[in-house]
Amino acid sequence: MYQFTSESVSQGHPDKVADLISDTVATYLINGNINHRAAVETLVTTNKVILAGEFKSDRGQNPDRIENIVREVIKEIGYEQEGFHWETVEVQNHLHGQSQDIALGTDDFGAGDQGIMFGYACEEAGNKLPLPLYYSHELLKKLQILRKNDPNYTWLEPDNKAQFTFNYGSDGKPIDIANVVCSTQHKENVDLEFVREGVKEVIQDVAGEYLTTDTNFLINPTGRFVIGGPDGDTGLTGRKIIVDTYGGASPHGGGAFSGKDCTKVDRSAAYMARSIAKQVLLENPFQEVLVQLSYAIGIKEPTSVTIWTDKKINYVIAEHVKSLLDLTPLGIIEKFDLFNLDLATTTNYGHFGRQGLPWEEQAWT
Numbered sequence: 001m002y003q004f005t006s007e008s009v010s011q012g013h014p015d016k017v018a019d020l021i022s023d024t025v026a027t028y029l030i031n032g033n034i035n036h037r038a039a040v041e042t043l044v045t046t047n048k049v050i051l052a053g054e055f056k057s058d059r060g061q062n063p064d065r066i067e068n069i070v071r072e073v074i075k076e077i078g079y080e081q082e083g084f085h086w087e088t089v090e091v092q093n094h095l096h097g098q099s100q101d102i103a104l105g106t107d108d109f110g111a112g113d114q115g116i117m118f119g120y121a122c123e124e125a126g127n128k129l130p131l132p133l134y135y136s137h138e139l140l141k142k143l144q145i146l147r148k149n150d151p152n153y154t155w156l157e158p159d160n161k162a163q164f165t166f167n168y169g170s171d172g173k174p175i176d177i178a179n180v181v182c183s184t185q186h187k188e189n190v191d192l193e194f195v196r197e198g199v200k201e202v203i204q205d206v207a208g209e210y211l212t213t214d215t216n217f218l219i220n221p222t223g224r225f226v227i228g229g230p231d232g233d234t235g236l237t238g239r240k241i242i243v244d245t246y247g248g249a250s251p252h253g254g255g256a257f258s259g260k261d262c263t264k265v266d267r268s269a270a271y272m273a274r275s276i277a278k279q280v281l282l283e284n285p286f287q288e289v290l291v292q293l294s295y296a297i298g299i300k301e302p303t304s305v306t307i308w309t310d311k312k313i314n315y316v317i318a319e320h321v322k323s324l325l326d327l328t329p330l331g332i333i334e335k336f337d338l339f340n341l342d343l344a345t346t347t348n349y350g351h352f353g354r355q356g357l358p359w360e361e362q363a364w365t
Contacts, residue, residue: 001169002167006130006242007163010160017079020348022258025042026261027341027344032339037098038057040095040260041238043235052094060095070091074089081229113264119274123281123287127353128278157186159184166178176210178214178215196220241257257351258343268336269327270351272332275336276307280317289307
């Protein structure tokens, strides 16, 4: 037997606040125009938001609208705290026009940068993701829904983290949950034991089928958690790439997703790689599939396509994929209609495994 652990963070985690601002501003700048470009980076800290990056868009010269977007995002998340409040937060906008040197490669839909991208799928959760990651996402989604909609959970605040450790058998299949870690920000006047019991009830509701009498619960293990969000810790775009992808169960190419238009293959090719991995798994009796794509800046075709099935390189399927699919940035964009995608719908609880995302639902054959 062995153990494997994955984690997730809520939409109110500082890094995810930054990601959601970046994705929302990028969607505004792109405006459904395949010739527009955006690369938006965000830093959040105590009552301050700093935007930087580049764009090519006729909307880039409207700083007041961009500031309003930032405030709307923070309000929707639920931050009305002294240290981070949508009404009083200072917004600094340092966005500027796209470099002409970068435009040389991307105007003709070459790859926006060099890099490697991975896609992964496995036979654990119904959405073809590892169970520790699946339940980490599900717990935080449930806490978010309760915080926003159930008057019995008004004591919850937006900043939460979760982590599940599963026991696995020698056959590589999940058995049960060994540990659950959850830290949630809460209102100041709430008793800590009340918080712990309330969160434990939600864990039992979400993951009860895999809990046992031996499961260890670590809920707010450091105790009080009142000061949170960007007031408690600085947030940056792109720091939660493992949460965004496969929870550590597969390699990651290193490139972040949020804030980028989909000529950036860090984003679009990662979506295609996941689509390929999932489809291969659906059509064959494998336990897991891993796909690697690589690109060079300004070049349309990938520089490599490699596929592993059950940890062995599968040359036949890789050649089939290369002959069947258009893996150029434009081909991927058109297949998934990525310039009409609201990027903010991808930001939280993973870019994979959720309904409504085209790379999760469209077959590539």
